[in-house]
Each structure stands twice: as C-alpha cells, then as structure tokens.
Amino acid sequence: MSIEIISTGNEIMAGLTLDTNFNWAASLLTSKGITVGYHTSVSDNKDHLISSFKIASKRAKAVIVTGGLGPTEDDLSSISASEFLSSELVFNQQVHNSICEKLKSRGREPNENHKKQAMFPEAAETIENKVGTAWGFKFEVDGTWFYFLPGVPREFKPMFTEMVLPELESALDKNEATSSKMLKTFGLGESEVARRLSGLKLDGVDLGYRLKFPEVHLRLVTSGNSEPEVEKKFHSSIDLISGELGEYLFSTDEKTxxxxxxxxxxxxxxxxxxxxxxxxxxxxxxxxxxxxxxxxxxxxxxxxxxxxxxxxxxxxxxxxxxxxxxxxxxxxxxxxxxxxxxxxxxxxxxxxxxxxxxxxxxxxxxxxxxxxxxxxxxxxxxxxxxxxxxxxxxxxxxxxxxxxxxxxxxxxx
Amino acid sequence: MSIEIISTGNEIMAGLTLDTNFNWAASLLTSKGITVGYHTSVSDNKDHLISSFKIASKRAKAVIVTGGLGPTEDDLSSISASEFLSSELVFNQQVHNSICEKLKSRGREPNENHKKQAMFPEAAETIENKVGTAWGFKFEVDGTWFYFLPGVPREFKPMFTEMVLPELESALDKNEATSSKMLKTFGLGESEVARRLSGLKLDGVDLGYRLKFPEVHLRLVTSGNSEPEVEKKFHSSIDLISGELGEYLFSTDEKTxxxxxxxxxxxxxxxxxxxxxxxxxxxxxxxxxxxxxxxxxxxxxxxxxxxxxxxxxxxxxxxxxxxxxxxxxxxxxxxxxxxxxxxxxxxxxxxxxxxxxxxxxxxxxxxxxxxxxxxxxxxxxxxxxxxxxxxxxxxxxxxxxxxxxxxxxxxxx
CATH class of the missing domain: 3.90.950.20 (CinA-like)
Incomplete structure (x- = not known):
C-alpha cells in the first residue's frame, strides 16, 4: 500500500488553478523511495470530499489532503473530516491565540472567520502553520493516516517537509530510492544541447530535457539501493555531460x-x-x-x-x-x-x-x-x-x- | 452526475511530469457548462487502472482517460480497458495501415511495437489520431461513456476538442454556460477582504478567494443563458464589491x-x-x-x-x-x-x-x-x-x- 494525495478546490476542478502541490510532493516522495499510488482532485463539496476520503482510506496507507482550510465558507476540509471521522469539531483556544498573534504582528485584526480556522475534529492532532493562519491536522482511521494541509504552496511545502514527510519516512516501507538531479544550461538551444549529448553513454541514468526559458534544463533520473551508489552514477554522468557542455553548464545543484x-x-x-x-x-x-x-x-x-x-x-x-x-x-x-x-x-x-x-x-x-x-x-x-x-x-x-x-x-x- | 478525468502515467505519479491535460480540459469543459466532478491520477499499473475505471463508472456519466496508448510495455490502457470490459483485444488492420503510412511519411520504419497500437477491445470504437500513432477508442458501460485518448498534449488536445467534446456537449445535461471573472486587491489580508464582503448578497454569483502573494484575488463565477445576462450579473456584483473595497480593488479585467x-x-x-x-x-x-x-x-x-x-x-x-x-x-x-x-x-x-x-x-x-x-x-x-x-x-x-x-x-x- 502506498500514499494517496487528494487535492481539493473548485478552482482546481474548474481548471482555473493549476495544481502544482501534487507534482511537487510526488517528486519529493519518490526521491525518498515512497510510492504515490493515487492522486484525486475533488471540488469543495462535502459529499464528494467524504466519498474521496472513504475510497482513499481503503487503498492507501497514508493520505495527504491539500486545501480547504481557509477562513471562508467554501473551505470545507475540516467539517468533511469531522463527518468522515464521526468526531465533532471543537474550538482550539491555543491555535486561535497563535493565529491572533500572527495577525496582530502583521497589523491585522482577527475576525469571526478566524475562529473557524481554530476548529478541528476532536480526534485530530493539529499541525502548526508557521507561515499563515491555516493550521493543519492529522488522525488515523483503521490503520490509514490522514494529513490535512493548506493548499497555498508557500504554506503547504514547509509543513509537508517539516512535519509530514519525516513521519511517512519512518512509518512506510521504502523501495529502491529513485533520485533525480537537475542540471542547468544557458546559451545553447534545446536541440543543440541534445545534439552535443547524443553520443554519450550514461550508465543507468535517464536523461530528459526541459526548456525553462531562457535556460535549458536537463533532468537525470536513476535508482539504486544506497545514496552512495546513486551519487556515483550521477557523478560520472555529470562528468561526461560537463565535458560536452563546458561553460554552458552553470548549475548541477539547483542554483539559479x-x-x-x-x-x-x-x-x-x-x-x-x-x-x-x-x-x-x-x-x-x-x-x-x-x-x-x-x-x-x-x-x-x-x-x-x-x-x-x-x-x-x-x-x-x-x-x-x-x-x-x-x-x-x-x-x-x-x-x-x-x-x-x-x-x-x-x-x-x-x-x-x-x-x-x-x-x-x-x-x-x-x-x-x-x-x-x-x-x-x-x-x-x-x-x-x-x-x-x-x-x-x-x-x-x-x-x-x-x-x-x-x-x-x-x-x- | 458529471465527468471524471483519469490521467495515467508513472512519470506523472513520480512527479517528473506536470500533468497539464486535466487543467486544460477542465477549463474548456467548465466554459461549456459541463462539470468535472473528479480527477484521478494513477500509475501504469493494470490493477490500479482497472480499479480506477470501476470507481469512475459508478460516479461519472463520462470518463476521459489520458495516456498509456504508446507502443511500449508500460502502456497499459488498452489491456486494462479490455479486462475491465471483459472484451478481448483484437487487431485492427485499418488502423495499423494508417499508422504505418504515417511513420513512412516521416521516414521511419514501423516495427512490432506498433502492432500493439492497433489492438483495441472488440467492443470499442476507435478515435482517429491525426497527429501521432496513438489512436484512441471509446465504449459504453452501464450508461457511462469511456473515452481513451493519448497523453501527449499536442495529440490529446485536438482529439478531445474535435472528437470527444461535441459528443459530450450533445449527450450530457448542460448547466448554463459558466463564466468567471477575476478581481484583484492589494493592501488587505484575505480574511479582511472576506469580512468586508461577508454581508453582500451577490445575485447568482459565487465568490471565491485566492491569495496570490502579495495580492488577494477574488474569483466571481456565474452562469446564464446569454452573455448579456452573465455580464449584467457580473456588473452588479462588481459594483457591490467595489463599494465595500474601494481603492483596495485595483483590477476587474486581469490587469496587473x-x-x-x-x-x-x-x-x-x-x-x-x-x-x-x-x-x-x-x-x-x-x-x-x-x-x-x-x-x-x-x-x-x-x-x-x-x-x-x-x-x-x-x-x-x-x-x-x-x-x-x-x-x-x-x-x-x-x-x-x-x-x-x-x-x-x-x-x-x-x-x-x-x-x-x-x-x-x-x-x-x-x-x-x-x-x-x-x-x-x-x-x-x-x-x-x-x-x-x-x-x-x-x-x-x-x-x-x-x-x-x-x-x-x-x-x-
């Protein structure tokens, strides 16, 4: 059994917002050897949310739900979780205090809507949001862990990395880790980069191209049982690529x-x-x-x-x-x-x-x-x-x- | 009942490829008044594919499956559809001829793998691919229509627009055409914007919020039978919103x-x-x-x-x-x-x-x-x-x- 990610939001389902959280999280999880089995996107509709939670609970060991934790009426993740769990929403004074402090430090007044952001299912544990006011929460149902996190990427990403990923890493079976590495070039067109690298034999490393205007990026993908093994494969591939591209290659470590x-x-x-x-x-x-x-x-x-x-x-x-x-x-x-x-x-x-x-x-x-x-x-x-x-x-x-x-x-x- | 879109592919599930077909199709369908209820992404795994088809057949009136129609071993959409349908895969000579012609016109030789691309469930009807070699197919199960299309966007998009969308438009109950408008504010937090607008009665217009740092954007969504009707609804809503937000509202027409x-x-x-x-x-x-x-x-x-x-x-x-x-x-x-x-x-x-x-x-x-x-x-x-x-x-x-x-x-x- 693997992980399921559920993205929520009318904006996503209407094609108004491109969901990038799933792609980002899937890439990170895969790099840690954790398999993402399913991804579901669903609108802000309580019945659809609860139905998705039920399906996910049967086929995943851990479920990450993103979005729907805001202060407005169309944010339905907490109430849907509460009904799914049959666990009442209760007000968390401590979280509310923290939200109020954060708002005041920015010169903003808390209002009634922020009380909604301090309501969590009684059976859930909260997950702190250090960036914004949308705290997350987690709970277990029949051996499946559910993590609810905000949809805003700048809040979702640190919460996922700091507070969810370590738990998943210790709780889940891991495969052979698949790793990827990004190389960045500037000054040559995509087809010229491909031409220069066409004769290279990269041992067990797949090479993909991506035009990231005005740069051309290369994605190396490989897998192995240990980090040193993977690093060795990357190292020899980068040496070969660097030999062909010279100064056009400016980054092998995500640097801009x-x-x-x-x-x-x-x-x-x-x-x-x-x-x-x-x-x-x-x-x-x-x-x-x-x-x-x-x-x-x-x-x-x-x-x-x-x-x-x-x-x-x-x-x-x-x-x-x-x-x-x-x-x-x-x-x-x-x-x-x-x-x-x-x-x-x-x-x-x-x-x-x-x-x-x-x-x-x-x-x-x-x-x-x-x-x-x-x-x-x-x-x-x-x-x-x-x-x-x-x-x-x-x-x-x-x-x-x-x-x-x-x-x-x-x-x- | 609405539409479900199923995106397939290991690259998508590993976070290596960002799926843009769903976002594109959802936006197009929504603009035609067709609701997308669910979106599922799943890896190239026959059991997972069949299980997703089963779930979708129970909750959607039409299902669009993208990807998995290529010539390689990890392309499993046709075989999965065949098992799901209990309808044997049969070789389609006409499609094979067309694929061979297309390859030859590009100076390429057809090989054994391309025969696989001419195998379809016996009960299915083919959908022509004018751009590439991955033809699609469609069939009906218990009142739900399934459409299988390639995942490559430049092949998926024309096939969807020309051969699937017209059928969906005539077969599905349509809502009134849905239109949206973006309003942009600067200087107030999301919850303060929401608080100021909380008392407004917007006639038939749904209001959503999105934090687009450092701005807060409002999405107005409405539907109607004619453009003037829709514009009239937007106009009166914008007047009301503008009255509450004053100078904080800086754009009603996508301007930065x-x-x-x-x-x-x-x-x-x-x-x-x-x-x-x-x-x-x-x-x-x-x-x-x-x-x-x-x-x-x-x-x-x-x-x-x-x-x-x-x-x-x-x-x-x-x-x-x-x-x-x-x-x-x-x-x-x-x-x-x-x-x-x-x-x-x-x-x-x-x-x-x-x-x-x-x-x-x-x-x-x-x-x-x-x-x-x-x-x-x-x-x-x-x-x-x-x-x-x-x-x-x-x-x-x-x-x-x-x-x-x-x-x-x-x-x-």
Whole structure:
C-alpha cells in the first residue's frame, strides 16, 4: 500500500488553478523511495470530499489532503473530516491565540472567520502553520493516516517537509530510492544541447530535457539501493555531460544563474555596478536577489531616456546622435562610467529594444547590446538578436549579462 | 452526475511530469457548462487502472482517460480497458495501415511495437489520431461513456476538442454556460477582504478567494443563458464589491498592479523616478514591464550602500548616522532628490531590511520605509512591517510603492 494525495478546490476542478502541490510532493516522495499510488482532485463539496476520503482510506496507507482550510465558507476540509471521522469539531483556544498573534504582528485584526480556522475534529492532532493562519491536522482511521494541509504552496511545502514527510519516512516501507538531479544550461538551444549529448553513454541514468526559458534544463533520473551508489552514477554522468557542455553548464545543484554568479563574485571578491536601459532594473534586481549581495553589488542606474544617459553617465551626446542609444559605443560608455562612478571592479551597460514598439529594419525588436567594463582589463560589448515578448527580452537580456559576468569570473585567474 | 478525468502515467505519479491535460480540459469543459466532478491520477499499473475505471463508472456519466496508448510495455490502457470490459483485444488492420503510412511519411520504419497500437477491445470504437500513432477508442458501460485518448498534449488536445467534446456537449445535461471573472486587491489580508464582503448578497454569483502573494484575488463565477445576462450579473456584483473595497480593488479585467498604475500615469501624464535600496531595482523593473513605459518612467537609481546614497542622492550623512539608512528621514530625501535630479512629477524612495540577515530588535527583517515626493504636494513616508523570505519582502515592498503611486493618481484631480 502506498500514499494517496487528494487535492481539493473548485478552482482546481474548474481548471482555473493549476495544481502544482501534487507534482511537487510526488517528486519529493519518490526521491525518498515512497510510492504515490493515487492522486484525486475533488471540488469543495462535502459529499464528494467524504466519498474521496472513504475510497482513499481503503487503498492507501497514508493520505495527504491539500486545501480547504481557509477562513471562508467554501473551505470545507475540516467539517468533511469531522463527518468522515464521526468526531465533532471543537474550538482550539491555543491555535486561535497563535493565529491572533500572527495577525496582530502583521497589523491585522482577527475576525469571526478566524475562529473557524481554530476548529478541528476532536480526534485530530493539529499541525502548526508557521507561515499563515491555516493550521493543519492529522488522525488515523483503521490503520490509514490522514494529513490535512493548506493548499497555498508557500504554506503547504514547509509543513509537508517539516512535519509530514519525516513521519511517512519512518512509518512506510521504502523501495529502491529513485533520485533525480537537475542540471542547468544557458546559451545553447534545446536541440543543440541534445545534439552535443547524443553520443554519450550514461550508465543507468535517464536523461530528459526541459526548456525553462531562457535556460535549458536537463533532468537525470536513476535508482539504486544506497545514496552512495546513486551519487556515483550521477557523478560520472555529470562528468561526461560537463565535458560536452563546458561553460554552458552553470548549475548541477539547483542554483539559479544569479546564485552561481554571486558565489563566484563573493569568492573572488569582485564588485559590480550596473547601468540599464531596456532591462529597466531587472538585472540589478536579480543580482540583489541573493542574501549578502551588498558585498558585491555597489550601485545601479536605470537610464531610460537619452537625457538620463548623458546626465547620469556622461554618455557622449555626439555618439548618441551618431550611433543611437542602442549601440556598442553607448553601452560601452555606460559600462565604463557606472564602474568609475561606483568604484566597482566590473561595470555592465545594457541598451536594447524590448518591444513591442520601437523596432526598425536595422534594429528590430530584440536587438540588445551589452557592454562589459573591467577596471584592469578594458571594455568590450556584444550584440544580441533576441526574440519574444517584452518580458522575455528583458529576462534573456538580463540572463545574458549575468552570464557574461559568470564567465568572466570563471576565467579570471 | 458529471465527468471524471483519469490521467495515467508513472512519470506523472513520480512527479517528473506536470500533468497539464486535466487543467486544460477542465477549463474548456467548465466554459461549456459541463462539470468535472473528479480527477484521478494513477500509475501504469493494470490493477490500479482497472480499479480506477470501476470507481469512475459508478460516479461519472463520462470518463476521459489520458495516456498509456504508446507502443511500449508500460502502456497499459488498452489491456486494462479490455479486462475491465471483459472484451478481448483484437487487431485492427485499418488502423495499423494508417499508422504505418504515417511513420513512412516521416521516414521511419514501423516495427512490432506498433502492432500493439492497433489492438483495441472488440467492443470499442476507435478515435482517429491525426497527429501521432496513438489512436484512441471509446465504449459504453452501464450508461457511462469511456473515452481513451493519448497523453501527449499536442495529440490529446485536438482529439478531445474535435472528437470527444461535441459528443459530450450533445449527450450530457448542460448547466448554463459558466463564466468567471477575476478581481484583484492589494493592501488587505484575505480574511479582511472576506469580512468586508461577508454581508453582500451577490445575485447568482459565487465568490471565491485566492491569495496570490502579495495580492488577494477574488474569483466571481456565474452562469446564464446569454452573455448579456452573465455580464449584467457580473456588473452588479462588481459594483457591490467595489463599494465595500474601494481603492483596495485595483483590477476587474486581469490587469496587473503595474498595468493599472501605468494606465493612470499615462492618462494623467504624470512622470516618475525611483531610488531603491532593499528592492534592488525590482520597483523600476516592474514599472518598465509595460510597453510605452518611457512616457512615464524617467530614471532610477539603486543605492545599495550609504556611500551611494550620499554621492548619488545627496542624502545627509548626518541623518544616515543619526536615523540609519532604514528611516523615514532617509527615504524622504531619496524620493525628493531622485525626483529633482530627473525632473519627474513623482519620486519614490525605498529602504528596508529584506533579510535574511541585517535585522535588529528595533528594525527586524521586513522593516521597510517608502518615501513619496511630489513636485507640488510635498513629501511623506510610510513605515511597513512585512514578513517573509527575501524575495517576498522585495516583492511586497515594490507592490506597496506601486500602490502608493496608483492611489495618488486616483485621488489627484
């Protein structure tokens, strides 16, 4: 007997919300060698909920129910559990106090609806929610454990990982653990990555591709009886893949492109400043998404207008007129000047046409220049021809700039 | 009785593939007034498949099974259907010919495995696959129709739309067509929104809540026989909701907070400049996500260090020492100065502690000040106590700043 996951909610059943909790939990459970046998989705309907609980109790050793724990009328998980269990809903003063404290610490007043969130079946044990007000609960029926958790992913995930998974791991029979590992690349298309890896013989490791714009991710899947055995298989596969992809491979451990780059900047004590036009601050925002980024990120400017480029970055008005704002001359001056102004090691300048308007035959939407200046090693720029929607061009442009920094750090000796 | 969708596949149950067919089909069916009652996902296991078919046949009027029609050994839908039906698998020469032709037209040779794809339960009728080699089939059991379709979305979708949906539409009792509308709010918690709306009588319109951090969204769902009837119901509900929520309601037409704000800035010809510390450029990036943003966004600076605040924004060193970088005095100077430097109507200054480090008892992680300066109407600042992870504090801080701008524009006459 295995695990069943029950996702609840009218929004899910009407196709308005894509349920991602099941996929996330199934992946995590599988990686621990725990099999998910069934997944059921059901609307906020008490009869349907109770009927699903009954079916699950007969075919699963543990049942995870997500959603329906909110303060509103269409949140029916607790009352359905109570009827299924024949165990009355009772008010839990301690949980209510905790909910009220959490709300007050955020400057919010508890109201009548929050009392509903402190009602649990008498036979159940509560599960703390450290993020929000929807506490969970659990109980056992005829040898099957039921866990009720909130549906909001940022509340569901920590509660599942911290308070449910350890119990499942100790209570359930485990199979040979199936493990997967994600590798991330930037700068090559999906078919080019596949072509480069097509001849590789990976021993007992399956390889899958996923386009995660603007990156291409690789999923390695293998199984084994012990962690060292699995790790050994991954290790030799990654060596082979890395040999083919070189610097295009930026992460083998779930790191984002900005995390991989920040790690190098911190390690090599290199500082950076940014001057952005078409990316509008996205490059700086991504570089400062990492805790401790003040150690390498000194300052940024967003010079949208030509006037701003001239006033803030002393870009030559003559060059702006002659070459245009989207040119190698201008981004190199932006990069140089922002580096000098801030006293950083590296300066980045970006200018381009994010669209949908503003394109010309000579410089269509997606034309982007990135300038790179280093205090000792001079300045250069690259021209890119991206395609896509406005936010895609912003995203891939900022990724390309971060990747330039990453590659510089890798090769800086 | 309603419809049940059964998604099959080990990849889905192991969390390696996110099933999107269910969400897509549920949304389409709902829009046609057909209710999806249950959704089950199950692995490629014959016993589990047959058991799921049995349960579904008792609670649904029509069952859509996706996946398991491929040429490999773990594709078990046809054999499971055959056992469930007690109807032998028979070879269909016509389908086999068609599969072979399709393969040959792509330069591929048919092999033994493809014969398996031409085996169907004797009692079933085939459903043509114009895209791939996995034909589907259908049959009736005790008044419930079963439709077996491939799991690959680009094959599933056209087969469902062209060959299954029309049958369902004519065979099933339809509800009135169901329509939905999304309303978006910022600045109130989910339960406070619910409390304010709790007394409303919305005529025939269901109201659901969804926390879409940092916003609370409302989903209105209604049904009716004609579009004008539905629109009329939405219209009067939105009037009532708007009366209770006032300015907290920022969108009734899918607009993002930045789109709603940009629309007001453009309409009133108001320009803006930003000076950011803890948000690291995210505010500027969001304000420039909108096409044509150069009409209102003039420039931005990201002054991470105190030095940058002094050099770029002439923030008083004395005030930085006395009140700290995270203070009303400093954000007001940032807002004033960036406005003056750029000649914009509005200047925004943000400084705060995004965490995870850097908090103190007096100014814990999540303490954020936002300064707002207007060329004629002076300057003010607000203090916020946010909670969450680093990127959440960046996100809600930038939302709070955008919302200040939006509300200013609404009230600026």
């Amino acid at each position: 492109l900005e995390e991989a780059t920040a790690e190098l900047l911190l390690k090599k004590k290199i500082t950076i400043a940014t001057a952005e036009s078409c990316t509008g601050g996205l490059l700086a925002s991504r570089l400062t998404d990492i805790p401790g980024s003040s150690a390498y990120f000194l300052r940024g400017v967003i010079t949208y207008s030509n006037e701003a480029k001239v006033e803030m970055l002393r870009v030559s008005e003559k060059d702006l007129g002659k070459y245009g704002a989207v040119s190698s001359q201008v981004v190199e001056q932006m990069a140089e000047e922002v580096r000098k102004l801030s006293g950083s090691d590296i300066g980045i300048g970006i200018s381009g046409i994010a669209g949908p308007g503003g394109g010309t035959p000579a410089k269509p939407v997606g034309t982007v220049y990135i300038g790179f200046s280093h205090k000792d090693k001079g300045v250069f720029s690259k021209k890119y021809n991206f395609q896509g929607l406005r936010f895609e061009i912003k995203t891939i442009s900022s990724s390309a700039a971060i990747d330039l920094v990453r590659k510089f750090c890798l090769n800086d000796v | 907070l930045e789109e709603a704000t940009a629309e007001l800035l453009l309409k009133k010809k108001i320009t803006i400049a930003t000076a950011e510390s803890c948000t690291g450029g995210l505010l500027a990036s969001r304000l420039t996500d909108i096409p044509g943003s150069s009409a209102y966004f003039l420039r931005g600076v990201i002054t991470y260090s105190n030095e940058a605040k002094v050099e770029m924004l002439r923030v008083s060193e004395k005030d930085l020492g006395k009140y700290g970088a995270v203070s009303s005095q400093v954000v007001e100077q940032m807002a004033e100065e960036v406005r003056k430097l750029s000649g914009s109507d509005i200047g925004i200054g943000i400084s705060g502690i995004a965490g995870p480090g850097g908090g103190t008892p007096a100014k814990p992680v999540g303490t954020v000040y936002i300064g707002f300066s207007h060329k004629d109407k002076g300057v003010f600042s607000k203090k916020y106590n946010f909670q969450g992870l680093r990127f959440e504090i960046k996100t809600i801080s930038s939302s709070a700043a955008i919302d200040l701008v939006r509300k200013f524009c609404l009230n600026d006459v």
